[in-house]
Amino acid sequence: MSNAPFTPGQTITMAHGSGGKAMHQLIESLFVATFDDPQLSQLEDQARFYFAEMTGAGDRLAFTTDSYVVDPLFFPGGDIGQLAVTGTVNDLAVGGARPLYLSCGMIIEEGLPIETLQAVAQSMKRSAETAGVSIVTGDTKVVPRGACDKLFINTAGVGVIPAGIQIEAGGAKPGDAILINGYLGDHGAAIVDARGELAMESQIETDCQPLNHLIADMLAVCPDIRCLRDATRGGLATVLNEFAAAGNCCMQIEEQALPIRTEVRGICEILGLDPLYLANEGKLVAVVPAQAVDALLDLMRAHPAGAHSAAIGCVAGAPAGRVLIKTAFGSQRIVDTLIGEQLPRIC
Amino acid sequence: MSNAPFTPGQTITMAHGSGGKAMHQLIESLFVATFDDPQLSQLEDQARFYFAEMTGAGDRLAFTTDSYVVDPLFFPGGDIGQLAVTGTVNDLAVGGARPLYLSCGMIIEEGLPIETLQAVAQSMKRSAETAGVSIVTGDTKVVPRGACDKLFINTAGVGVIPAGIQIEAGGAKPGDAILINGYLGDHGAAIVDARGELAMESQIETDCQPLNHLIADMLAVCPDIRCLRDATRGGLATVLNEFAAAGNCCMQIEEQALPIRTEVRGICEILGLDPLYLANEGKLVAVVPAQAVDALLDLMRAHPAGAHSAAIGCVAGAPAGRVLIKTAFGSQRIVDTLIGEQLPRIC
Numbered sequence: 048m049s050n051a052p053f054t055p056g057q058t059i060t061m062a063h064g065s066g067g068k069a070m071h072q073l074i075e076s077l078f079v080a081t082f083d084d085p086q087l088s089q090l091e092d093q094a095r096f097y098f099a100e101m102t103g104a105g106d107r108l109a110f111t112t113d114s115y116v117v118d119p120l121f122f123p124g125g126d127i128g129q130l131a132v133t134g135t136v137n138d139l140a141v142g143g144a145r146p147l148y149l150s151c152g153m154i155i156e157e158g159l160p161i162e163t164l165q166a167v168a169q170s171m172k173r174s175a176e177t178a179g180v181s182i183v184t185g186d187t188k189v190v191p192r193g194a195c196d197k198l199f200i201n202t203a204g205v206g207v208i209p210a211g212i213q214i215e216a217g218g219a220k221p222g223d224a225i226l227i228n229g230y231l232g233d234h235g236a237a238i239v240d241a242r243g244e245l246a247m248e249s250q251i252e253t254d255c256q257p258l259n260h261l262i263a264d265m266l267a268v269c270p271d272i273r274c275l276r277d278a279t280r281g282g283l284a285t286v287l288n289e290f291a292a293a294g295n296c297c298m299q300i301e302e303q304a305l306p307i308r309t310e311v312r313g314i315c316e317i318l319g320l321d322p323l324y325l326a327n328e329g330k331l332v333a334v335v336p337a338q339a340v341d342a343l344l345d346l347m348r349a350h351p352a353g354a355h356s357a358a359i360g361c362v363a364g365a366p367a368g369r370v371l372i373k374t375a376f377g378s379q380r381i382v383d384t385l386i387g388e389q390l391p392r393i394c
Numbered sequence: 395m396s397n398a399p400f401t402p403g404q405t406i407t408m409a410h411g412s413g414g415k416a417m418h419q420l421i422e423s424l425f426v427a428t429f430d431d432p433q434l435s436q437l438e439d440q441a442r443f444y445f446a447e448m449t450g451a452g453d454r455l456a457f458t459t460d461s462y463v464v465d466p467l468f469f470p471g472g473d474i475g476q477l478a479v480t481g482t483v484n485d486l487a488v489g490g491a492r493p494l495y496l497s498c499g500m501i502i503e504e505g506l507p508i509e510t511l512q513a514v515a516q517s518m519k520r521s522a523e524t525a526g527v528s529i530v531t532g533d534t535k536v537v538p539r540g541a542c543d544k545l546f547i548n549t550a551g552v553g554v555i556p557a558g559i560q561i562e563a564g565g566a567k568p569g570d571a572i573l574i575n576g577y578l579g580d581h582g583a584a585i586v587d588a589r590g591e592l593a594m595e596s597q598i599e600t601d602c603q604p605l606n607h608l609i610a611d612m613l614a615v616c617p618d619i620r621c622l623r624d625a626t627r628g629g630l631a632t633v634l635n636e637f638a639a640a641g642n643c644c645m646q647i648e649e650q651a652l653p654i655r656t657e658v659r660g661i662c663e664i665l666g667l668d669p670l671y672l673a674n675e676g677k678l679v680a681v682v683p684a685q686a687v688d689a690l691l692d693l694m695r696a697h698p699a700g701a702h703s704a705a706i707g708c709v710a711g712a713p714a715g716r717v718l719i720k721t722a723f724g725s726q727r728i729v730d731t732l733i734g735e736q737l738p739r740i741c
Contacts, residue, residue: 060735066628066673067732090636091563092623093458093489095555098449108448108455111440112497112550113533116541142440150459152548154501186460186548191738194463194543201499201533203459203550208442216438276439281413289437326413385414388407391538 052076059159064189077161078151078185081168082175086148086183094148094183101147105207109144111135112203118392120163120197122241124252128170130328130394131200133257136178137277140259141331143214143266144206146178151185152201157192167198178257180204211270217293218273219334223362225300226333226343228261228353230254231283232311235325238393239314247317251310256329261352265333268342274334277327279394281385284323286332287370288384298370300360300382323372324385326393334362399423406506411536424508425498425532428515429522433495433530441495441530448494452554456491458482459550465739467510467544469588471599475517477675477741478547480604483525484624487606488678490561490613491553493525498532499548504539514545525604527551558617564640565620566681570709572647573680573690575608575700577601578630579658582672585740586661594664598657603676608699612680615689621681624674626741628732631670633679634717635731645717647707647729670719671732673740681709 052072062069079088086094101108115131132149139146151171155164175182233254240249258277266272274294276286283305287298307322315322329352335343340358347353370382399419409416426435433441448455462478479496486493498518502511522529580601587596605624613619621641623633630652634645654669662669676699682690687705694700717729 061738062733062735064627064738065732065735066626066632067671067734067736069733070628071731089563090640091489092485093456093491093551093553095489096455096457098445098453098455101455102445102449106445108443108445108552109440110443110495110497110550110552111531112499112548114499114501114535114548116501116535116537118541138439142438142442144440148457150457150550152459152461152499152550154461154463154546184458188461188463189738190463190543193540194465194739195546196537196541199501199542199546201459201461201548201550203457203497203499203548204440205455205457205552206440216436279413280411281417285413293437324414384418385412386409386416387414388409388412389414391408391411391536392541 053161057161059155059157059189061157061189061191064187070187074187077165077168081172082182084181084183101207104145105209107208109139109142109206109208111138112201113138114199114201115394116199116392117394119241122253123237125255126167126170127198127200128167129174129255131202132171132174132178133255133328134394135202135204136180136257136259139204139206140262141275141277142208143212144208146180146204146206146259148183148205149180150203151182154188154190154195154199156195156197157189159197178259212266214272214275216274216289219290219294219296219362221296221362221364222337223273223334224337224340224358225298225360226335226356226358228331228347229355230306230308231327231330232307232322232325234328235390235393236311236314245314249310254327254329256352258329258331258352261350264346264350265343268346269335269339272333272335276332278330278332279326279328282324282326283332284382285384290334291370292368295367297363297366299363300372302372302374304357304359306355306357320389323382324389400508404508406502406504406536408504408536408538411534417534421534424512424515428519429529431528431530448554451492452556454555456486456489456553456555458485459548460485461546461548462741463546463739464741466588469600470584472602473514473517474545474547475514476521476602478549479518479521479525480602480675481741482549482551483527483604483606486551486553487609488622488624489555490559491555493527493551493553493606495530495552496527497550498529501535501537501542501546503542503544504536506544525606559613561619561622563621563636566637566641566643566709568643568709568711569684570620570681571684571687571705572645572707573682573703573705575678575694576702577653577655578674578677579654579669579672581675582737582740583658583661592661596657596661601674601676603699605676605678605699608697611693611697612690615693616682616686619680619682623679625677625679626673626675629671629673630679631729632731637681638717639715642714644710644713645707646710647719649719649721651704651706653702653704667736670729671736
């Protein structure tokens, strides 16, 4: 992409959101040029796809959305653009869908450097390529200085669910096993670090990664995965509580089985955070039939997105709607949903 | 919907965006209860639809998005919720699509009164019912006081385009006629009025209305409509310039044929605005074969969304890429795309 339409140090002005020449130039020279998609470049008000090109991949359409307001925009290992693509890809993938198309709605604060926007767009493009999705339609709004904090991005996503796949939050059955695909809390810890809230130097990077390829492989080995979610805001504890409530069953996990980096444990101790509630951006929680655990763990650990996968617990019938954790000392406690706020603007 | 979960005067706190109990309560008691859709109430990360239920309506999927940052949130005749549903419905409809499903991504400023959010959600529900669409998936983010101005809403939309419909910005041919479905500039004037920028009392209300029913009727009479867009940001002038550029032809309009309310003309004169560039939220610009004009105008004028429809000009071959207006005095001038900013946060 050529940077010629913009001068070094140029910033976003209100005219870039006006519907006029400046906006067209921003859209064409920055977003369309970077995202490089034939639907987007037509500049129609909507992208269009023949059903015949989609129905071969499955029998259902999946549709989701997320807005991203993370602060700061750039943090160790990632940025808001990567998050905006990957997060929505993952929200499709955990429904068993093959993600296909994303929309991109930008709300930009007047004064944002064009270079910042270019870096974010390039990150979105790279993330879309990694996940195998296309950004096909978009919208750009500019608000006056002070009306938003730098940049918010909304992405919506469309995908196709293969016939026979039926993943539901309420699908867990007593005897099922609970799996995760690696270390917990890296994203939350990386954001804390990026905000300078630590008195120490940390090497923690976000775990932001697309999960759709890993999930497709898992579904090939075990088409009857019961529940699947990515543990973002609210962390592992929140997802397990959602499963327990929806399935009217009890999620029992073992503290010692949880993969948590020593450094993340340290950050949590210093700041009084609980890694069970820390946000992840590349971690899935799966409830699967017990007999599929070995095959799934072998597959997951051999996959780049699941090297540190682990079985962390199992599903019981009672106490229904509860999440219990067996601590390293052998005691058991309830893991409730968070009431207050742990970390604002984490994603 | 019961208001019981909230107390009078209650405001949004950071906990409402945390992923925990407060967020779940907000989503269930406010959004899910108000939008009242079976997909949404399942609280899955994605909505799911069988292709078999969609392909009967057409052969293509349409997908679009828009963010809404209008200031103020409530204005004469409408509000941000109505705009967020109607604007995205219209972006699908001008592609010839039957709009079906919307997503809703809310970015809420800490401190926003719950009652404001309830009023906006109820307006979204009413607008969705009027347009015949469902809000099926959503996301809620809360940012600290000062990080956004009250409330931004993103909606993405999915629809189905009937087989044989091929509407494109570049579809105009010399000899075609240009139609609009009523008064220009009402939305822009209503926003100006709501901001108190007028020294006079105005009765102007937004023209915000869904266009999908009108467009479906127009396509039934004239399946070969060439170009169709809603004249939002940038107004009629911007849409015509897009058609002229994409079709490499000349759009010629007659000033005397343009339906503009006396009051809107007055507001424009006072504030130095041009009604050709004022935003509309319920106005379509259609390029149609000349022989279809009479039948289309009869139909449009009989429709509640088109009572003041008019033929406003025609398509010529040259000067290619230009929009020309013949003034009331018989002279002709070029109508260019706006370079700067006319009105910020109009939608």
